[in-house]
Amino acid sequence: xxxxxxxxxxxxxxxxxxxxxxxxxxxxxxxxxxxxxxxxxxxxxxxxxxxxxxxxxxxxxxxxxxxxxxxxxxxxxxxxxxxxxxxxxxxxxxxxxxxxxxxxxxxxxxxxxxxxxxxxxxxxxxxxxxxxxxxxxxxxxxxxxxxxxxxxxxxxxxxxxxxxxxxxxxxxxxxxxxxxxxxxxxxxxxxxxxxxxxxxxxxxxxxxxxxxxxxxxxx
Amino acid sequence: xxxxxxxxxxxxxxxxxxxxxxxxxxxxxxxxxxxxxxxxxxxxxxxxxxxxxxxxxxxxxxxxxxxxxxxxxxxxxxxxxxxxxxxxxxxxxxxxxxxxxxxxxxxxxxxxxxxxxxxxxxxxxxxxxxxxxxxxxxxxxxxxxxxxxxxxxxxxxxxxxxxxxxxxxxxxxxxxxxxxxxxxxxxxxxxxxxxxxxxxxxxxxxxxxxxxxxxxxxxxxxxxxxxxxxxxxxxxxxxxxxxxxxxxxxxxxxxxxxxxxxxxxxxxxxxxxxxxxxxxxxxxxxxxxxxxxxxxxxxxxxxxxxxxxxxxxxxxxxxxxxxxxxxxxxxxxxxxxxxxxxxxxxxxxxxxxxxxxxxxxxxxxxxxxxxxxxxxxxxxxxxxxxxxxxxxxxxxxxxxxxxxxxxxxxxxxxxxxxxxxxxxxxxxxxxxxxxxxxxxxxxxxxxxxxxxxxxxxxxxxxxxxxxxxxxxxxxxxxxxxxxxxxxxxxxxxxxxxxxxxxx
Numbered sequence: 001x002x003x004x005x006x007x008x009x010x011x012x013x014x015x016x017x018x019x020x021x022x023x024x025x026x027x028x029x030x031x032x033x034x035x036x037x038x039x040x041x042x043x044x045x046x047x048x049x050x051x052x053x054x055x056x057x058x059x060x061x062x063x064x065x066x067x068x069x070x071x072x073x074x075x076x077x078x079x080x081x082x083x084x085x086x087x088x089x090x091x092x093x094x095x096x097x098x099x100x101x102x103x104x105x106x107x108x109x110x111x112x113x114x115x116x117x118x119x120x121x122x123x124x125x126x127x128x129x130x131x132x133x134x135x136x137x138x139x140x141x142x143x144x145x146x147x148x149x150x151x152x153x154x155x156x157x158x159x160x161x162x163x164x165x166x167x168x169x170x171x172x173x174x175x176x177x178x179x180x181x182x183x184x185x186x187x188x189x190x191x192x193x194x195x196x197x198x199x200x201x202x203x204x205x206x207x208x209x210x211x212x213x214x215x216x217x218x219x
Numbered sequence: 220x221x222x223x224x225x226x227x228x229x230x231x232x233x234x235x236x237x238x239x240x241x242x243x244x245x246x247x248x249x250x251x252x253x254x255x256x257x258x259x260x261x262x263x264x265x266x267x268x269x270x271x272x273x274x275x276x277x278x279x280x281x282x283x284x285x286x287x288x289x290x291x292x293x294x295x296x297x298x299x300x301x302x303x304x305x306x307x308x309x310x311x312x313x314x315x316x317x318x319x320x321x322x323x324x325x326x327x328x329x330x331x332x333x334x335x336x337x338x339x340x341x342x343x344x345x346x347x348x349x350x351x352x353x354x355x356x357x358x359x360x361x362x363x364x365x366x367x368x369x370x371x372x373x374x375x376x377x378x379x380x381x382x383x384x385x386x387x388x389x390x391x392x393x394x395x396x397x398x399x400x401x402x403x404x405x406x407x408x409x410x411x412x413x414x415x416x417x418x419x420x421x422x423x424x425x426x427x428x429x430x431x432x433x434x435x436x437x438x439x440x441x442x443x444x445x446x447x448x449x450x451x452x453x454x455x456x457x458x459x460x461x462x463x464x465x466x467x468x469x470x471x472x473x474x475x476x477x478x479x480x481x482x483x484x485x486x487x488x489x490x491x492x493x494x495x496x497x498x499x500x501x502x503x504x505x506x507x508x509x510x511x512x513x514x515x516x517x518x519x520x521x522x523x524x525x526x527x528x529x530x531x532x533x534x535x536x537x538x539x540x541x542x543x544x545x546x547x548x549x550x551x552x553x554x555x556x557x558x559x560x561x562x563x564x565x566x567x568x569x570x571x572x573x574x575x576x577x578x579x580x581x582x583x584x585x586x587x588x589x590x591x592x593x594x595x596x597x598x599x600x601x602x603x604x605x606x607x608x609x610x611x612x613x614x615x616x617x618x619x620x621x622x623x624x625x626x627x628x629x630x631x632x633x634x635x636x637x638x639x640x641x642x643x644x645x646x647x648x649x650x651x652x653x654x655x656x657x658x659x660x661x662x663x664x665x666x667x668x669x670x671x672x673x674x675x676x677x678x679x680x681x682x683x684x685x686x687x688x689x690x691x692x693x694x695x696x697x698x699x700x701x702x703x704x705x706x707x708x709x710x711x712x713x714x715x716x717x718x719x720x721x722x
Contacts, residue, residue, distance in 0.1 A: 041410070048411045049418065070414070110417050137422040141413055144538050148409030155402045 021088040022169040030168045034086045035079035037157040041149050042078030046071015049113070062121060069116040070109060077105030078149065086170045092177065098150040099143060106142035107135050246505035248683040249334030254324060259506040260482045262519030271472035272527035275314065276535045277401040277408075278602040279461040287455040288540060289547035294448070295440045296551075297431030297544055302439070302452070304432050304537075306459025309673075309701040311533045313466050316676050316690055316698060318524040321470035322479025323517075323688055326503030328470045328672070329614050331679040337618065339675055344614045346668050347464055351607045354380065354642035360596015363589040377643045379597055383604050384639045388632060390489040394475035397605055404598050409535060412542040420545035428544040432537070446716040453708045457666040460536055467672055468606035471613060479520045480504045485627070487609060493628035499616070508687040517688060608635035666709050673702030 026034070050067020081101045084090045090097035114134065158178070164171035245253035291299050320331050333340035354376065361376035390396045416425075431437070443452050461469070474481035483504050485497040506513045612630035615622045622630065677698040680690050690698075 041406075044407065045410055045414050048407075048414045106417075133422045137420065137425060138417055140422075140425065141417040141420075144416065144542075145410060145413035147535070147538065148406055148411075148413055151409060152403070152406035155399075155406065 021173050023087045025169050033168050034170055035082040037160050038078030038082035039075040041152050042074035043071045045074040065120045070113040073109035073112050095150050099146040102142045102146035106145050107138035110138045251334050252502040254503050254505040256507055257483055257504040259513050259516045262523045271476050272532040274401050274472050275461050275469055277405050277598055278465050287458050289543050292544050292547040293551040297428045298437040300431040301435045303459045306456045310460035311528050312697050314528045317466055317470050320680055321473040322520050324503035325480035325484045327613050328467045331683055332675050334683050335678055346664050350665050352638050357596055357600040360593045363593040366589045373647050376646050380639045380642050388490045391492045392486050412539045416542040424545045424548050428541050450712045453712050463665045468610050471609045487631050488628045490632040493626045496626045496628055508685040670702045670705035673698050
C-alpha cells in the first residue's frame with residue numbers, strides 16, 4: 001500500500017517503550033550521547049537565567065553563579081530523565097513521566113540556585129517570602145518547565161537518535177521501537193476495519209444510506 | 220443533499236452532495252468546481268505529534284500578551300484577565316472550526332469563503348494587503364533590539380527581512396522550515412517563561428493571576444469603559460491569542476502539514492525548488508461521509524486537532540501569559556507612578572512607562588521586557604511573511620484570471636519578496652506601521668476581519684460540508700456570538716467614543 005504524505009510526515013511515535021533496552025551494552029561515550037538532549041535542554045534554562053543577569057547589568061560573578069547554579073542542576077535532572085528513558089524505566093512519549101521527573105527536579109534545582117545566589121550575593125532576595133512558599137511555588141512552576149522540556153525533547157531528541165542509529169544501540173532501539181509501533185498500529189487499524197466490515201455482513205463499508213439519492217449518469 | 224458524478228456546470232450550482240468513494244464521484248458545494256471524493260488518510264495515533272497550532276502559538280503569543288495585557292493588568296489589576304480567557308476560548312473554538320474545514324476538504328478558508336460568495340474572499344484578499352504589508356511587527360522588535368544592543372533598528376530590521384526572504388527562497392518545503400524553527404522558539408519561550416516566572420514571581424502573585432483569569436464575577440472596572448480605555452480593551456480582546464487573519468492562514472499550514480484531505484494537495488515549495496512542484500488540483504477533495512471507516516478516520520483527525528487546540532494552543536498561550544501577568548503585577552506594586560501615567564491616558568508613554576515599571580520591580584525586568592519584545596517581533600515576522608505570501612498566492616492562483624500559468628512557488632515568492640522589498644523601503648524612508656492618517660483604519664480592519672471570519676466560518680462549515688461533519692449548533696452559536704461580539708465592541712467603540720485606535 002502506498003504511503004500517503006500525511007502518513008509519511010506524521011509517523012506516530014509510540015506511547016509505550018518496551019522495558020528492556022540494550023542500556024548495559026553502552027560504553028561511556030554512548031551513554032554521553034544518550035544523555036545529551038536532556039542535559040542540553042536543562043542547560044538552556046541556566047543560560048536563560050545567566051543571560052538575564054548579564055543583560056540586566058549584574059556583575060560577572062553574580063551572572064556566572066546564577067547561570068551555573070541553575071544550569072548544572074537542570075542539566076543533571078535532564079540527563080537523569082534520559083537515563084530513565086534509555087533504561088526503559090519510563091515510557092517514551094507521554095508528558096506525565098517528564099512532569100513527574102521535573103516535579104522533584106525543578107524545585108530542587110531552583111532551591112540550589114536561590115541558596116547559592118543568596119550566599120554569593122550576601123542577601124536573601126531570592127526567597128523574600130520564606131522557603132515554604134518558595135518551594136510550593138516552584139513545584140507549581142515545574143509543570144510549566146516540564147511542558148517546555150518535553151516539547152523540545154519530543155521535537156528534537158528523535159532526530160538525534162536517528163542520527164546515532166548506526167553507532168548507538170539504544171538510539172537504534174528507540175528508532176526501531178518507533179517504527180515497529182507505527183507498523184503495529186497500522187496492522188491494528190486494518191484488523192479493526194476488517195472486523196467492522198465482517199460485522200456489517202460483508203457489505204462494502206462505502207454503501208450509501210438513508211435519504212441520499214444517486215443521480216449517476218453513465219459509467 | 221445530493222449525490223453526484225462529476226456534474227455539468229449547471230449541476231455544479233446545486234449546493235451539497237456526498238458520494239461513495241468511487242472514481243468520478245464528487246461533492247458539490249457552491250458554484251466552484253466540485254470536490255472529487257478521495258480517501259481520508261489515517262490520523263496520527265499519538266496525540267503528542269504536534270500540528271500547526273504550534274505556529275499559531277508562536278504568532279499568537281505576541282504583542283497582545285507581552286504588551287497590551289500586561290498594560291491592562293498594571294492599570295486594572297489581574298481581575299480584568301477573565302476577558303483574556305473569554306478571548307482565547309473563542310479563538311480556540313475558531314481554530315477547531317478552521318481545522319474542520321481544512322481537514323475535510325484540503326481547501327483554505329479563503330476557498331471556502333469563495334464557495335459561498337467570491338466577494339467575501341476578495342474582501343479578505345484586500346484586507347490582507349492593507350493590513351499586512353506594513354513591517355510594523357519587525358520594526359517594533361528591532362527597536363527593542365536597539366535598546367539592548369545599540370544596533371540601529373533600521374539596519375537590523377532590514378537585515379532581518381532579507382534573512383527571512385532568503386530562508387523561504389532556498390528551502391525545499393517551506394512548511395518544514397517554519398515548523399522546526401518555530402517549534403524551537405516556542406520551546407524556548409515556554410522554558411524561558413517558566414524560569415522567569417520561577418525567579419521573579421511568588422505564590423501570592425500566581426494565585427491572584429489565576430483567580431483573576433477565571434473570576435468572571437469581578438466584571439469590567441468602570442475606568443475600562445471610558446473613552447481612554449475602552450478602545451484599548453477592545454484591541455486587547457482582539458489580540459488575545461491569534462489576531463487579525465492568523466486563524467485563516469492556519470488552514471493553509473494545516474494543508475501543508477498534510478492534515479486530513481490536505482494530504483492530497485501539493486505543498487508550497489521555495490522558489491529554488493519550484494521545478495519540483497506537483498500538479499495542483501482545481502479544488503480540494505471530500506471523503507465519503509457514509510463510509511464508517513472514513514468517519515472513524517475523521518474522528519481520529521478531530522481528536523488530533525483537539526489536542527493541538529486545547530493543550531498546545533490554549534494551554535501554552537495561557538501558561539505564557541500567566542507569567543507575564545505575574546511580571547506586570549510585580550511591576551505595578553513597585554511602581555505606582557507607571558500605573559498613574561497609564562491611567563492618565565498617555566499612550567505614547569506606555570512602553571517607556573512599562574519598561575520603567577519593570578526596571579523598578581527588578582534590575583533586569585526592563586531588559587527582559589525588551590528581549591521578549593525583540594524575539595516576539597522577529598518570530599512574528601517569520602510567521603506573518605510566510606502566512607501573507609501563502610494566503611495571497613493561494614487566492615491569486617485559484618481566482619485571479621491567468622494566474623494558473625504560474626507555479627504556486629512563483630506566486631508565493633512574488634508576494635514574499637514584494638512585501639519584503641516594500642518593507643525595506645518603508646523601514647528606511649516611511650512610517651513602519653503605515654501612514655499615520657490610516658493607522659486607525661488599519662487597526663479597525665484588523666479587528667473587523669476577526670468578526671467577519673467568525674461569521675464567514677459559521678456559514679462555510681454549515682453550507683459547504685456534508686451534514687455528518689458539520690459543526691453542532693452550539694459551536695455555530697459560539698462562532699456567531701463571537702463574530703457579533705468582536706463587531707459590536709468595535710462599532711460601539713467607534714460610535715460611542717469615536718475612537719478606533721485600539722493599541
